[in-house]
Amino acid sequence: MWLQLDGEGPLYQQLYRALRRVILEGALLPGARLPATRSLAREAGVSRNTALLAYEQLLDEGYVTARTGSGTFVAASLPEEPAPAPRPAGGSGGRSRGPAPTLAVSAQARRMLAQAPRSGVSWDMPRRHLAYDFRYGEPAYADLPLETWCRLLGRRARRASAVRLAYGDPAGAPELRRALAGYLRRARGVVCTPEQILVTHGSQQAIDLVGRVLIDPADRVALEEPHYTGFSLPLSAYGAELVSIPVDEQGLCVDELTAQPAVRGVCATPSHQFPTGGVLSLERRLALLSWAERRAAFILEDDYDGEYRYEGRPVPSLQSLDRSGRVLYMGTASKLLFPSLRIGWLVVPEPLVRVFSLAKAYADTGSATLEQRVLADFIEGGYLERHVRRSRVRNAARREALNRAVERHLGGTASLAGTRAGLHGLLWVHELPGAREAELRRACAARDVGLYPVRPYYTHPPPQAGYVLGYAALSEADIDEGVRRVAAALEGL
Ligand SMILES: Cc1ncc(COP(=O)(O)O)c(C=O)c1O
Structure with a gap:
């Protein structure tokens, strides 16, 4: 070239x-x-x-x-x-627009291709090494008790027997479903039997199952605005009509949801709204549940980082307050341990257990069992809760460092929102128009800082530039230096 x-x-x-x-x-x-x-x-x-x-x-x-x-x-x-293609002398002159399709694809596949994301989904974010990377969605790998994990993995692998090599229950390894039922009750107040839990390939598969079991083409499904694109991309590919419901510092504006006609269900992040960080108040939780009961609507509760809470009184999960079987609760090992594990869980109301188990079986006949059993041992041995307790303390210190650094280096020019819980905050840069978000991101990358715009998570992007700042994987000193460099980059624009 x-x-x-x-x-x-x-x-x-x-x-x-x-x-x-x-x-x-x-x-x-x-x-x-x-x-x-x-x-x-x-x-x-x-x-x-x-x-x-x-x-x-x-x-x-x-x-x-x-x-x-x-x-x-x-x-x-x-x-x-x-530009018009130059005709090569003597050649046919034809330009190919990529390989011609050899097979007709389904309407669903066509929608998938038409809406394919340009950025903003975890699996599609370009990865490069940056010294101060505020990439959202990264747990602190250095904090992981990997030795314990590997020891348990080795033990399970050595104990492999003919029975354990056979097909298992598609809904998940019984040991893990039992261990999760106990953990979710203790940690998140979730009330369920092990049979109500499906072990999925990350929470992304839980979304896929909900999309296939509960949603028909043209069904209206409500999403928070802004929202996790892991919801909107597959659900719109399945033909759902997406309805945006605004959020504020208390999370989903339930009043706006209840004013919408004919909504089949809602996908929400009540414990830590993604990406703005609001925590849904108890009053709104009750209003949401009562709406779902009246309308026979489902609520998909995404509790992706609910274990990390630093301020205010603990708020029970929606599932723990649900008396009418409307809530499907999903969680993931991606934030508690590490994303490549690809283990998540979906807790479904009793009457839906059979159909969800069938959907999971049709999708993949069940997730690989070795790591499920290791996770069961990890939970039963008390290692998960110990790890979460320790990580909470460390992440609280990192969060403090981020709040301090923003105040020190960006006070007056930017503000940080949504850090009462979770592993990220949302940085709003006051004077920078949203259309220039990528410019600041590039100026930061030139200074070895990874900054990730919030625009991809909006259906209607806001006028102001904003960035999702994941802080869990950075040391306190690096957080401070990273924010200092962001300030310098902003000054240079
Ligand atoms: C809001 C939200 N939910 C869920 C997930 C986890 O997805 P998975 O369990 O598929 O890794 C993420 C990951 O980044 C997320 O941001």
Whole structure:
């Protein structure tokens, strides 16, 4: 690939423009792979960081897509018209827009492709090494009792017997469902039998099961605005009509939900609204439950980081207050332990156990059992609760450090919201318009800081720039330095 830099402005901008030109002129066709940043940097005579920044801008603007582990590719549909393709002398002159489909795909698949995310979902966020990375969704890997985990894993693996190698119950290993029933009662007040628990592949599979069991095409399903895109992307692919309900510092505005006609169900994050951080008050919890009872609607309660609470009185999970069997409660090991475990749980009301077990069986005949049994041992041995207690103390100190750092370096220019619970806060930058969110992100990346815009989580993005700041994986000193660099980057804009 031959690139000509135009010599104007920052190097990464020059490289970005040169690459965009190459794409629009059709020298790189949709689906084509771009060179790795290292070789591009060598070829263009720039630093690797410059190449990374140029790729990020192309990614932000939709010219390329990134697939973790496999590289950067020209997007299937470009945000602007390609320049007319130069006709190669003597050639056919035809330009391919990527591989022609050989099979018709379903309406669901078409919706999936049409809405494919450009950014904002955990599995699609480009990963690069940054010294001060406020990437949301990362637990503190250094705090994990990995030795204990590995010891329990080794013990279970050595004990593998013919029976344990066979198919198990698709709904999950009985040991884990028993252990989870006890843990969820103690930690989150969840009232259920082990039979009501389905072990899923992360909470993402729980969302998928709810989408298939409870939602028909054209059903109206309410989501918080802003919301976790892990809900909206699959549910709209299944044909649900999504209804946005605003949130405030107390979480979902239940009054606005009850004013909506014909809503089949709602997906909510009551313990720590994602991403704004509000905690649903008891009064609103009761109002929500009573709405669900009157309308025979379901509530999918996403309790993704409810264990981490630093202020105020503990609020019971919605499930613990549900008397009419309307709440489906889901949780995940991704925040308590680590995301690659891909273990989550869905607690369903008794009358729905059979149909959800069938849906899980049809999806995958059950999750792999070895790690389920290890997690059961980890819970029964008391290691999980010990780990959560310790992590809560450490995360409380990190949260303090973040609040202090924002006050010290960004006081007056930005404010931090939603840190009463969980593992992230939401930084609103007062004077920066939302349309410039990516600009600050790139300026931060040039200073080795990872900053993640809040826009992808909104259906109607706010006028102001905001960033989801995950702080659990950073030390207190790094949090302070990271925020100091954000302030410096902001000043440079
Ligand atoms: C709001 C929310 N729910 C759930 C999850 C966890 O998803 P999973 O269990 O599929 O890893 C996340 C992860 O980032 C999240 O942000």
